[in-house]
Every structure is written in structure tokens, then in C-alpha cells.
Amino acid sequence: MQTTDPQGSVPSDVPEPPPHADEPRKLEARLTDADRVYRAVVSSGAAATLLLITLIGVFLLIGAWPALKEAGFSFLTEKVWTPDGQPPRFGVAAMMFGTFVSAVVAMAITVPVAVCTSLFINEYAPRAVRRSLTSLVDLMAAIPSLIFAIWGLFFLVPALAPIEDWVVAQFGGWLPLAEASATGGSLFNAGLIVACMTIPITTSIIREVLAQAPRHECEGALALGGTRWGMITSVVLPFGKGGIIGGSMLGLGRALGETLAATLILSIAFEIKPRILENGGITVASGIAIEFRDAKEMGLSALMAAGLALFIVTFAINFLAAMVVSRSRSGAST
Amino acid sequence: MTAPELDHTRPMAPQEAVPGPMGGVLEGVDVSCWFGSRKVLEGVNIKMDAGVVTALIGPSGCGKSTFLRTLNRMHELVPIATLAGSVLLDGHDIYGVGLRLTEVRRRIGMVFQKPNPFPAMTIADNVAAGLKLTGKKVADRDGLIEASLRRAGLWNEVRNRLDAPAGGLSGGQQQRLCIARSLAVSPDVLLMDEPCSALDPTSTRRIEETILELKDQVTIVIVTHNMQQAQRVSQHCAFFLAAENEPGRVIEQGPTDRLFSDPNDPRTADYVNGRFG
Ligand SMILES: Nc1ncnc2c1ncn2[C@@H]1O[C@H](COP(=O)(O)OP(=O)(O)O)[C@@H](O)[C@H]1O
Ligand SMILES: [Mg+2]
Numbered sequence: 238m239q240t241t242d243p244q245g246s247v248p249s250d251v252p253e254p255p256p257h258a259d260e261p262r263k264l265e266a267r268l269t270d271a272d273r274v275y276r277a278v279v280s281s282g283a284a285a286t287l288l289l290i291t292l293i294g295v296f297l298l299i300g301a302w303p304a305l306k307e308a309g310f311s312f313l314t315e316k317v318w319t320p321d322g323q324p325p326r327f328g329v330a331a332m333m334f335g336t337f338v339s340a341v342v343a344m345a346i347t348v349p350v351a352v353c354t355s356l357f358i359n360e361y362a363p364r365a366v367r368r369s370l371t372s373l374v375d376l377m378a379a380i381p382s383l384i385f386a387i388w389g390l391f392f393l394v395p396a397l398a399p400i401e402d403w404v405v406a407q408f409g410g411w412l413p414l415a416e417a418s419a420t421g422g423s424l425f426n427a428g429l430i431v432a433c434m435t436i437p438i439t440t441s442i443i444r445e446v447l448a449q450a451p452r453h454e455c456e457g458a459l460a461l462g463g464t465r466w467g468m469i470t471s472v473v474l475p476f477g478k479g480g481i482i483g484g485s486m487l488g489l490g491r492a493l494g495e496t497l498a499a500t501l502i503l504s505i506a507f508e509i510k511p512r513i514l515e516n517g518g519i520t521v522a523s524g525i526a527i528e529f530r531d532a533k534e535m536g537l538s539a540l541m542a543a544g545l546a547l548f549i550v551t552f553a554i555n556f557l558a559a560m561v562v563s564r565s566r567s568g569a570s571t
Numbered sequence: 572m573t574a575p576e577l578d579h580t581r582p583m584a585p586q587e588a589v590p591g592p593m594g595g596v597l598e599g600v601d602v603s604c605w606f607g608s609r610k611v612l613e614g615v616n617i618k619m620d621a622g623v624v625t626a627l628i629g630p631s632g633c634g635k636s637t638f639l640r641t642l643n644r645m646h647e648l649v650p651i652a653t654l655a656g657s658v659l660l661d662g663h664d665i666y667g668v669g670l671r672l673t674e675v676r677r678r679i680g681m682v683f684q685k686p687n688p689f690p691a692m693t694i695a696d697n698v699a700a701g702l703k704l705t706g707k708k709v710a711d712r713d714g715l716i717e718a719s720l721r722r723a724g725l726w727n728e729v730r731n732r733l734d735a736p737a738g739g740l741s742g743g744q745q746q747r748l749c750i751a752r753s754l755a756v757s758p759d760v761l762l763m764d765e766p767c768s769a770l771d772p773t774s775t776r777r778i779e780e781t782i783l784e785l786k787d788q789v790t791i792v793i794v795t796h797n798m799q800q801a802q803r804v805s806q807h808c809a810f811f812l813a814a815e816n817e818p819g820r821v822i823e824q825g826p827t828d829r830l831f832s833d834p835n836d837p838r839t840a841d842y843v844n845g846r847f848g
Contacts, residue, residue, distance in 0.1 A: 457687040462677025463704030475691050
């Protein structure tokens with residue numbers, strides 16, 4: 238593999254400025270051969286990743302083009318999904334709404350649970366069980382999401398039904414969020430199952446990062462007369478902020494793209510409504526999985542466009558997260 | 572020197588954020604320490620009087636830090652660590668049921684070998700961190716911050732950047748910030764574990780000055796490797812030594828002047844004259 242060397246270790250024709258010039262001197266370092274090989278391997282790995290992402294984006298864009306041309310701006314605002322009808326009507330609004338709602342529900346559950354679990358394992362659990370708890374969490378991260386989805390469908394959702402019905406009966410009258418004509422196949426339940434899938438991986442990352450909190454700073458907090466909780470809020474959590482965000486974003490990435498849970502749980506409905514406990518909803522990923530089979534020409538292109546939209550959103554969120562994380566101390570370790 | 576009787580049942584009034592005229596009397600009685608099954612310290616008896624700076628000296632690994640950490644219950648943070656004996660603060664066993672762990676640590680502050688301010692907090696927040704941690708309310712927070720920084724000899728250097736992050740201070744300034752942070756919760760005793768070992772000579776001198784200024788307000792116990800420092804700042808001195816594969820013991824203790832000019836034990840003489848360690 239040939240790489241061009243931007244630093245130009247070959248002597249250049251440009252005359253060097255005299256060393257006493259009153260301006261910062263250009264610093265160069267001659268790389269050894271081993272360094273050069275290493276750099277070539279590493280940068281070609283990075284380049285391959287970038288290329289792959291670009292190829293996927295281009296592929297989606299080409300596939301989505303006919304649909305985007307047909308729908309125009311309404312692609313972002315239209316809820317209905319009948320791309321193969323006459324005339325075709327379709328847009329990602331309902332899908333995006335469902336994706337966001339289920340992801341927000343999932344993260345609202347995942348982040349506190351993951352942080353508390355991590356703190357418990359690291360700071361409160363007896364040493365004897367700490368290691369087994371850690372491996373248990375890591376093991377859960379390896380359970381296929383299909384298992385969680387089936388468990389959610391056949392156990393968790395039926396088990397929660399009485400509670401959800403009670404909430405609807407109590408608060409439904411005046412709180413739009415809790416209104417529902419029927420419960421079970423709701424965006425909330427989909428988000429709940431997604432949370433089960435994202436909690437293990439998020440916990441695993443957050444626990445790892447929080448365990449890196451510098452011991453001597455923790456001791457400093459305790460030596461001032463702080464409680465363990467005081468030490469956690471003044472040292473461990475501020476230190477781990479970047480890692481918590483990073484781990485949560487990884488979970489969010491998974492939640493946004495999670496297909497199985499939404500496909501199995503949701504009663505399909507292309508609508509936008511505040512009633513998250515009510516049956517009916519759709520997400521981009523489950524929409525693609527469900528509509529794919531019967532899609533004709535325009536339908537396929539429209540699904541590509543939906544995929545492109547999800548791709549862009551995921552990309553943007555990860556980019557934002559990376560910026561936040563890189564500004565924090567623990568960010569480097571995520 | 573006799574210790575004044577202090578009434579420790581009285582509540583802390585806000586203006587008492589700057590502590591009383593004298594520190595507490597700390598006394599280690601028959602203190603022994605283990606890490607796992609390994610005994611690293613045996614039968615240490617030292618009385619650390621109020622108004623006196625006590626120096627703990629001795630070669631590396633003889634258990635000075637371990638002893639210091641038993642004095643404010645930091646020792647037990649090491650999971651395998653155990654201890655025997657007792658530590659009395661003004662006559663009350665700090666390991667007894669009468670004193671709360673957090674209260675013990677508030678009253679017996681600690682400055683560590685490596686400066687450990689909270690780097691993301693501002694300088695002012697660092698000084699006040701102990702108040703938040705101990706859940707104490709002070710009427711005049713800014714006043715307390717200024718007073719604590721003044722007592723630690725740092726006020727003039729940081730008065731214009733109290734809102735800057737503490738991570739930006741030099742090592743010596745960070746260490747004095749840690750001293751200020753400890754003083755802000757008005758401890759009776761201040762333990763210092765080689766506070767200057769990571770610092771340059773100027774910072775070291777500043778901290779020694781600070782110690783001398785504080786000694787009438789807070790009982791100070793300092794571990795040091797520097798013989799000159801021990802002589803400059805301390806009035807009482809204890810020499811620790813651990814023979815090979817044996818726990819550390821106090822070989823000799825007494826007034827610093829006497830220990831350095833006329834040691835009873837030949838090993839003390841060898842050590843203070845730099846012949847080993
Ligand atoms: N956390 C620990 N776990 C096990 N052994 C320790 C620990 N800390 C110190 N020790 C041992 O205890 C002995 C005394 O150490 P220390 O008190 O740090 O000595 P000093 O401060 O006098 O140099 C040493 O032999 C050291 O190896
Ligand atoms: Mg030590």
C-alpha cells in the first residue's frame with residue numbers, strides 16, 4: 238500500500254527560513270521505516286472505514302433519489318406511507334416520530350439504570366460479588382436482541398398490562414401522555430424492550446469508565462468528611478461525564494436502529510400522537526423491515542430514503558456526542 | 572504542654588468556620604496494622620499534642636503513611652487492611668461507636684503526597700468542596716473561602732481567578748489549595764503525608780511557612796523525608812524503622828531538637844545523619 242507523506246520527508250525545494258526568524262519554526266521529524274509502515278496500516282484502516290461509510294451513504298442516496306424527487310419536501314412532513322399507490326404518498330414523519338419516542342423512552346430508562354448499576358457494582362457491592370456482577374452485565378450484553386424481544390412480547394408486556402391500564406385509568410383523563418384506547422402494542426412498550434437491550438452494553442461501558450475515576454481524588458473527597466455518595470457526586474460522576482455520554486450514545490445508536498423489538502411489539506400505525514401508552518406506532522427500522530416485502534419500485538426507493546434519513550440522524554447524533562465526549566476527561570477512555 | 576479542655580458537644584456556629592485557637596490532641600495507642608496477613612506496623616504509641624507540629628520520619632516502607640492513615644480512618648479504605656489498638660481524639664476513640672466516620676474525617680483533615688484538588692471545579696469551589704461534602708451551611712461562603720486561602724498562603728496568587736479551574740494551578744499552588752480546602756471545614760488536626768515531596772524549593776518554603784502559621788490553630792502531623800524540614804517545622808518527632816521482613820516500629824521519639832542533636836538509639840543517629848534511608 239502506497240501512501241503519500243503529507244509532511245514530505247523528502248527534502249523540499251522551498252528554502253528554509255533562517256532559524257532566527259521571528260515566527261514559529263516548522264517542526265519536522267523523520268519517521269523510521271517501522272513508523273512509516275505502522276502509519277500506513279493504521280491510516281489505511283481509517284480510510285477503509287471512511288470509504289465504507291461513504292459508500293453506504295452514496296448507495297442509499299442513489300436508491301432514494303427517485304422517491305426524494307417524487308416527494309420533495311413533503312418527505313419530511315408526510316405521515317402516510319402508500320408509496321406504491323396512485324398517486325404515491327409517503328413521508329418519514331410518523332416513522333421518525335416513533336423512532337424518537339421509543340428511543341427517548343429507552344434512554345430515559347437506560348441511562349439512570351446503567352449509572353446506578355455501575356455505581357452499585359463499583360462503589361457499594363461487596364468485593365466478593367463485584368466480579369461476578371461485572372461478568373453478569375457483560376454476559377447480558379451478549380444476549381441476542383431477539384431473546385429480549387420475545388421475552389418482552391410474551392412476558393414483560395403482559396405483566397405490565399395491569400399497571401399500564403391503571404395509569405391510563407388514573408391519569409388518562411387529563412394527561413395526554415397517559416391517554417389510551419388500548420395498551421400493549423405502544424411506542425412506550427417498544428421503548429421499554431429496547432431499554433432492556435441497551436442497558437447491558439451501556440452499563441458495561443459506563444461501569445468501566447467510572448471505575449477509572451482517580452483514586453487519590455476520591456480519597457480527597459472522603460478525607461474532607463464526605464460520604465461515599467458525596468464522593469460520587471463530587472469526583473466520580475464529574476470525572477465520568479464523558480464516558481456516561483459516550484456509553485449512552487452507543488446505547489442510543491442501538492436504540493435508534495433497533496428493529497426487532499418495534500417489529501414484534503408495535504401495532505403498526507403511521508401516526509403522530511402524544512399518547513405513548515396507546516397501541517399503534519412505527520419506527521424507521523421496523524417500518525423498513527415490515528414494508529420491505531410488499532414494496533414495489535417506488536416503495537423500495539421510499540424505504541431507501543427512510544433508511545438514509547435514519548443514517549443521517551444517527552450520524553449527526555454520534556458526531557455531536559463525539560464532540561461532547563472529547564471535551565471531557567474520561568472521554569479519552571471511551 | 573497540657574491540652575486545653577474542649578467542649579465537643581457544642582454546635583458549630585457559622586463564625587466558627589475559622590476554628591478555635593487550638594487544635595485537638597490526637598493519640599495513637601498501641602496501633603498495629605496489617606495488609607492481609609502481613610503486619611506492617613506494630614505497637615505504635617505517639618501523642619500528638621495541640622499547638623505542636625509532630626513529624627514522622629523514617630526510611631521508605633516503614634509504615635509512616637500507614638500510621639498516618641489510621642489517624643483519620645483512611646487506612647480502612649484499602650479492602651484488605653486491618654488494624655489493632657486505638658486512636659484518641661481529645662480522649663475519644665475515633666474507631667468507637669460514639670464518633671461518626673464522616674465527622675472523624677472532617678475533624679482530622681488530610682493533605683496527600685500528590686496534590687489532589689478536584690480539577691474540574693473552580694478554585695473557589697475546591698475550597699468550599701468540604702462544606703458541600705459535609706452538608707454544612709455557612710452564612711459567608713466567600714468570606715470563608717478568602718480566609719481559608721489566606722491561611723494556606725494562597726490568597727494573593729489566586730484572588731483574581733477564583734473562578735478558574737483548579738487544574739490550571741502549579742503543583743505548589745495545588746498543594747496549598749488542598750491545604751485551604753482542608754482548613755475550610757475547620758479541622759482540629761491536619762495530617763500531611765510528605766506534602767512537599769512533589770514540589771520545588773520555593774513552594775516547599777511557602778508550605779513550611781504555612782505550617783508554622785497554622786500550628787497554633789490546628790494540630791499538625793507531618794510525614795517527611797527531609798531532615799531539614801523536620802527540624803524547621805516540627806517540635807516533636809518520631810522515628811519509624813522496619814527491619815527486614817518485620818513490621819515497622821517507633822524506634823525513638825521526643826522533642827525534635829533532642830532527637831537530632833542527641834539521639835538515644837544508634838539507628839536514629841545513623842538515620843538523622845543521613846547514613847541510611
Ligand atoms: N495498599 C497496600 N496494600 C498492601 N501493602 C501496602 C499497601 N500500602 C502500603 N503497603 C505496605 O505497607 C508498608 C508500609 O508502607 P507505607 O506506610 O506506605 O510506608 P512509608 O509511608 O513509611 O514509606 C510497606 O511495606 C508497603 O509495601
Ligand atoms: Mg509514605
